Amino acid sequence: MTLPTPLLDRIQSPADVRALSRPELKQLATEVRDYLLRNVARTGGHLSSNLGTVELTIALHHVFDTPDDRLVWDVGHQTYPHKILTGRKERFPTLRQAGGLSGFPKRDESEYDTFGTAHSSTSISAALGMALGAQLKGESRHCVAIIGDGAMTAGMAFEALNNGGMPHAGRVPNLLVVLNDNDMSISPPVGALNKYLARLMSGRFYAAARESAKQVLRNAPPLLELARRFEEHAKGMVVPGTIFEEFGFNYVGPIDGHDLDALVPMLENLRERKGAQFLHVVTKKGYGYKLAEADPIAYHGPGKFDPAVGLVKPAVAPKPTFTQVFGQWLCDMAAADMKLVGITPAMREGSGMVEFHKRFPARYHDVGIAEQHAVTFAGGMACEGLKPVVAIYSTFLQRAYDQLIHDVALQNLDVVFALDRAGLVGADGATHAGAYDIAFVRCIPNMAMLTPSDEAELRRALTTAYRHGGPVAVRYPRGSGIGAEAGREFDEIEWGKGVVRRESTLAEGRPGARRIAILAFGTLLHPALAAAEKLDATVADMRFVKPIDGALVEQLARSHDALVTIEEGCVMGGAGSAVTEHLNALGLTVPVLQLGLPDRFIDHGDPAVLLSQCGLDAAGIERAITERFISPPTTLRTVVNG
Template identity: 55%
Template sequence: MTERPNTPLLDTVPTPHELRRLRPEQLRQLADELRQETISAVSVTGGHLGAGLGVVELTVALHYVFNTPDDRLIWDVGHQAYPHKILTGRRERIRTLRQGGGLSGFTRRSESEYDPFGAAHSSTSISAALGFAVANKLAGTPGRAIAVIGDGAMSAGMAYEAMNNAQAAGNRLIVILNDNDMSIAPPVGGLSAYLARLVSSGPFLGLRGFARRVARRLPDPLHRAARKADEYSRGMVTGGTLFEELGFYYVGPVDGHDLDALIPILENVRDAAEGPMLIHVVTKKGKGYGPAEAAADKYHGVQKFDVVSGEQAKAPAGPPSYTGVFAKALIAEGTRDDRVVAITAAMPSGTGLDKFQVQFPDRTFDVGIAEQHAVTFAAGLAAQGYRPFVAIYSTFLQRAYDQVVHDVSIQNLPVRFAMDRAGLVGADGATHAGSFDLAYLCTLPNMVVMAAADEAELVHMVHTMALYDAGPSAVRYPRGNGTGVPLPETPQRLEIGKGRIVREGKKVVLLSLGTRLEEALKAAEILDARGLSTSVADLRFAKPLDTELIRRLLTSHEVAVTVEEAAVGGLGAHVLTMASDQGLTDAGLKLRTMRLPDTYQDQNKPEKQYEEAGLDAAGIVDTVLKALRHNSTGVIEEARA
């Protein structure tokens, strides 16, 4: 285990209440110790590192200047908040980050009063902060709302929608733009820090208010000219014209690692009588830790690592990841057909499209954190005869559902959706679990929905989608590594809506969709050993269903169980509907559905999550035996042994 750093000052600051008792000259030492504690903790647990290190000084300054938790501090995205957690009463548990029963890797309302709003997806902070600020204003209670938005989250349209509405909050809303990647500002130095302090100061704001009152008495043309002169004179120096047009008083840029500059500016903004304020803070991802500064992308999210060398723990050699298999398969399709294009929403490496981009830079598009735009952009490409693949995590595609319905499905455009991280995702927990894609896609007319049982099947499905121009299609596949099956040298074009039988039996049939097939086959072996002859089918398609195959299996077996790693409303619901419509349940068939539980499962090791959900071999066996009213005592323990 990594030796804990020496942190004498941090040891005396369990909460922001003690922090605000420190002298300003002590804050530099506190920030240094907080950075070392963050590095030490993440080296043990893994998790997001670079973004948190970049906001250490900002975290100290915000809790020092503002009266948290009465002043609401909202982090966007929440993976920046590890230093915040350490300073807000959770230091003793910080080495449980992202572990079963431990602290979340993101902000969570149930975890602390200092987390007023949960954030694991991006670009929600300004909208939420506006809600807090207006609620306080309506109630006549004190308290400001501070949104810290960064790490690319300003590329989403929702942030600008909120800013456009922000005047309703008055001076209770403060937005901190944490600019650590977008390079939208000139280099920060002494002059820019001085100017930021000047334009946020009481005398300047007082003089500006006096000038506004005078200007309002002028005829309209002169009034408008005076207002524009004020905005553009500061905009030319500071780059804030866009934010001014959205109704914010802009301050910045300021060096987010310079506490001597940052704290007076925050104090000025806190005490200002102006309306909504935006402070443009420039930070460096990975600040203060050499390996993370040198490779911000590599240290954005990390495995456990050695603090001294920075070397991350390597997973044992094994099968390739599903993400990597998808990338390789898509490159092959792009080589065969120059109409294949790839779109991602700020996740090129997470979806494997960084590899496709190396081969086809002109056919790869990263649209930023803008899933809605990504889908409609793809629809336009499809309407013009191209074959777009939209590679988005299942949980993030939820944000573009209207576009999937209105712009793709209704128009029956052949957009291909590659849904990475479908199903449970281990340490990232409920916010990142791809639980709902089957439910929200299988209801749509014209949609073809596939789920890969292994990495070879994924290759076939990517090829099938590339050639399918009759309408929209989607494939779902999980986080992590494949099963180790050989990858096909030549992919097959699958027949749409047709499954396959992978194991023949007579009494029980398991209808599997996706990567639970391996557990279904294990369950079949256990059931066979108990004298229950079991068939296993890989349905491949959640929509359209292979009704011919399903009907044959349901009418030839006593018990049928559907198995899927998705929420209610997916495969099981559609098989039940089909069986009901065709009267198959009237003949005494024992039909059961297995799916994710109707709850948000917390973070844990994947095998523990599957056990909790009952979606392992033991859970499948138990479902079958209960359907047959057999005693399952001892069988589950035996199956999990």
């Protein structure tokens, strides 16, 4: 059923939002929330966080002159209402689909998306840069950072606050930070007294009175200090803002983020204030949809569902995902070894650690959105003889690269990195794709990396990594594989050894025939096997990127006319590069075709379609090999990667 949206249908840009009355803004909020819920139910996407930001988004666009005033949204998955109100309503049904709207802000999608944000805790830094840029150019504009969904737990946010409240070129830049606090358990009750005091402290009367008192008491330093302390403690009794005041921000709040009668005048007051301002807004995840309010985690990023019914468990249990296989292994290994500790940077559900948390709470550590801390924290535990397993998305490990090198690898500490979401991730797009971990891990001394090809291999790879001394990464993709039964045993893989899964029947040296060997890293083994059946090629499951199985590479190079490497990671510096480096070291000259992700960012879309577009499905692999080595015939080249 399509519900009428008469007000929303009139909104072509935020200028139309600024023309609405307060009652109309409230009606608009109802229509946006209904429209958002119905569309996300059809496409899937981030739901709970966006239901919680409807009123805040409307108020910001109503008060500020966007896009000339800059809004920078942190944890970009809370920007669906923003997209709907900034001229993208008609395209919203294409959300997270190939060729459609991104699930995150993108500068090349809209002038209202002032900064690309998909990883967390970047908004204050970016908005501060914009504010200082405007100041240096002599331009008058407002820059607003909207941060929330746990992003204030990351050190980068506090680094930006530390810089944002200090003078630049003699004055503090005009910067407003809005904390969208949607974790109600840590927030004080929001009532009439808090609202009144917050509005009072945001207004010009309070600011003027404060400055006048400073001038009067300036000649009596003891009284001035007494007044300052009294003000600080008085504010501290009703608002938790002392820490932000110490950073140089004027703290205001907390206020109800769903109350437009509070939000609009508050933002109007703060718009007139100079310098660094901090507004604490309390919202509720899933607001306005009772099922999401009751279980915001389940509705954080649901697939398609019927809003009238809610999420329903499938009648037939789906194949276990790689994440679930990891979660089961973690529990099993923890039961067998008391030294195991599990660490996650705020991804308990996403990394499959819910059961581990329930069964081993003393050995479970969620450090918040603090990837750098997570890695060094694991290193410290390893120094004490514990066995840390860091469950982290491939794309998020990028944020802790220095810690990976300096705090773990350099000291050769015994830490296992379980890299979930390796390779393409579909609807989340380029910001969340694990395209670079092979390249950036394999170049680090002491690091090892395994690339299991299915669920059973993942369990064996994790066991192997756990029992190996030193830092080891195990990469695996989002979703399910071929459905290989993982079992509950603790079998290991021979260290540094791959295995041939298919042998070509072509005789060596047969006139007119070219023996091809495909070296597969990870789950692309299976489309490689399908292509090999048509080409009669040899296929090796390499299992390890580092240490590379040099003996197997040499054997295949000497017994075949050409090699093909396949990986769901960037070609530049990836597993294929490891093979060609080894061939160079041996002085072997054999043609090598490296297949993997191209040197460009891969946009969002269906994972199978994206792999096909990258030539990494069975048909694409067969086509690439045929074009290079089989038809038309080519002369054997004598250079690596020819």
